[in-house]
Amino acid sequence: xxxxxxxxxxxxxxxxxxxxxxxxxxxxxxxxxxxxxxxxxxxxxxxxxxxxxxxxxxxxxxxxxxxxxxxxxxxxxxxxxxxxxxxxxxxxxxxxxxxxxxxxxxxxxxxxxxxxxxxxxxxxxxxxxxxxxxxxxxx
Numbered sequence: 001x002x003x004x005x006x007x008x009x010x011x012x013x014x015x016x017x018x019x020x021x022x023x024x025x026x027x028x029x030x031x032x033x034x035x036x037x038x039x040x041x042x043x044x045x046x047x048x049x050x051x052x053x054x055x056x057x058x059x060x061x062x063x064x065x066x067x068x069x070x071x072x073x074x075x076x077x078x079x080x081x082x083x084x085x086x087x088x089x090x091x092x093x094x095x096x097x098x099x100x101x102x103x104x105x106x107x108x109x110x111x112x113x114x115x116x117x118x119x120x121x122x123x124x125x126x127x128x129x130x131x132x133x134x135x136x137x138x139x
Contacts, residue, residue, distance in 0.1 A: 003041035010034045021080030021120050022059050030073035030127045035066030037130075042080075045097075045135045049106040055092055055121075056081035058135040071128035076113055078122040081136040086118060091139045094123030098132035106137070 001019035009016065013028040018039055026037075042057035056079060063069070079094050094113075095106040109123020121136045 003039065005039040007037055008034050009037055021078070023076075023078040023122075024061065024130075025076040025078075026069075027073050027075060030069050030075060032067045032070075035069070036064045038062045038064055045106075045133065047106070048137055049095060049108075052095075052106075052137040052139055054135065055085040055088075055138045056136040058097075058133040060133050061131055063131055069127040069130045071126050073127040074111075074124050075127060075130060076122055076124050077109075077134045078113070078117075078120050079134050079136050080119050081121055083119055085136075085138055088138050089114070089121075092121045092136050093139065094121055095135055095137050096123075096125055096129050096132055097135070098129070106135070108137075 005018035007016045009026045011031055013026045016024040016037055040060040042059050045054055045058035048054050094109045097106045111124035113122030113124055
């Protein structure tokens with residue numbers, strides 16, 4: 001895997017997978033035409049929500065060209081977490097943050113998506129939450 005990871009996603013949607021466990025699943029129709037999506041190298045989140053512990057690195061997602069994502073669609077993000085948190089799987093959730101300067105406004109995924117893959121936790125968000133940071137936290 002090589003970062004930054006860049007992929008074009010069109011109106012038919014698609015899955016963006018840099019190769020380290022992170023995935024961004026874009027549904028058909030979320031973009032009306034081609035959008036260029038960039039995933040930056042994972043990094044420490046810099047902060048965590050109240051009463052939550054960081055369980056993995058944060059992934060910064062940006063869109064550098066194309067139409068704005070439609071908020072009427074929901075995308076899924078799957079984020080790797082540190083193996084020592086596997087025993088706390090039922091307490092983990094993916095959070096989203098749009099503040100790239102000081103990420104401290106973390107919000108949990110409205111829908112938790114857990115397919116049981118070891119070391120991976122998912123969440124589903126509205127299309128307008130595509131940009132920003134995604135990270136797994138333990139409650």
